[in-house]
Amino acid sequence: MLIYEFMPNKSLDFYLYDPVKKHLLDWRKRISIIESVAQGILYLQEYSNFTIIHHDIKASNILLDDDMNPKISDFGMARFFKKDELEANTSRIVGTYGYVPPEYVKKGIYSMKYDVYSFGVLLLQIVSGKRNSSLYGRNEYLNLLEYSYELWKQGRGAEFFDASLDDSSLSCKLIRCMQVALLCVQENPADRPSMVEVFRLLKNETTAAISTPKQPAFSVTRDEEEESKDIGKKKVLSVNDATMTQVVPR
Incomplete structure (x- = not known):
């Protein structure tokens, strides 16, 4: 039996996608949630007795207390690593479409870079208030990752941000968050920062320049160039909120 602390403000997705409730998430609350979740993942990876990969970081698994402080929930898919392990392989693919990195979908490889993705x-x-199960852009054929990358590349990042955060003083902070996020969703796990680096970048605790993101994983245009290879009878570019799991006792 698992006993959870009661979280009266439900989960992050309850507010994030609602046209009215999203206004309760001002920038101060959003950046607090962003930094707290990053710190939580960092603890799981670096400071707990075992390296823990959550395997299902998503808005509905971020619960909010009375003061809108976030708590990472649902560790039913979590995996443990020994401290000297870097990655592992599995034939049992679990997770939520849209949050699962390409190396896991294609080869069953998972590592700490899974939760980074x-x-x-x-x-x-969080910065856009947009779902990753929808398509965006002029012709509505870009997934959330590629849509954000196209706007960032063209210097039009302001078009991506949630309209409720319409404050010119936030522009630099939002662009920084957007750039860090795009680095986290790179195709190659080696191109993604560690959670230590992510946390420092978000807190602006490093003087190093932020790397320039490449085209993100699950790019529609790249997948078309690769003839949209089928993976397990599902195309790689498929993005939605459905959970991938097998019904087994645990």
């Missing part, structure tokens, strides 16, 4: 998707959702 999921956090990047979540970060894009």
Whole structure:
């Protein structure tokens, strides 16, 4: 039996996508949630007795207390690593479409960069208020990751941000969050920052220049160039909120 602390403000997705309730998430609350979730993942990866990969970081698994402080919930899919392990392989693919990195979908490889990828998707959702199960752009054929990358590349990041955060003083902070998020969702796990680096970048605790993101994973245009290879009878570019799991006792 798992006993959870009662979280009266439900989960992050309850507010993030609602046209009225999203206004309760001002920038101060959003940046607090972003930094707290990053710190939580950092603890799981670096400071707990075992390296823990959550495997299902998403808005509905971020619960909010009385003061809108976030708590990471639902560890039913979590995996443990020994401190000297870097990655592992599995044939049992679990997670939520849209938050799962490409190396896991294609080869069943998972590492600490799995949760980095999921956090990047979540970060894009928090600053934009947009779902990753919808398509965007002029012709509505770009997924959330590629849409954000196209706007960032063209210097039009302001068009991506949630309209409720319409404050010119936030522009630099939002662009920084957007750039960090895009680094987290890179195709190659080696191109993604560690959670230590992510936390420092978000807190602006490093003097190093932020790297320039490449085209993100699950890019529609790249997948078309690769003839949209089927993975397990599902195309790689598929993005939605459905959970991938097998019904087994645990």
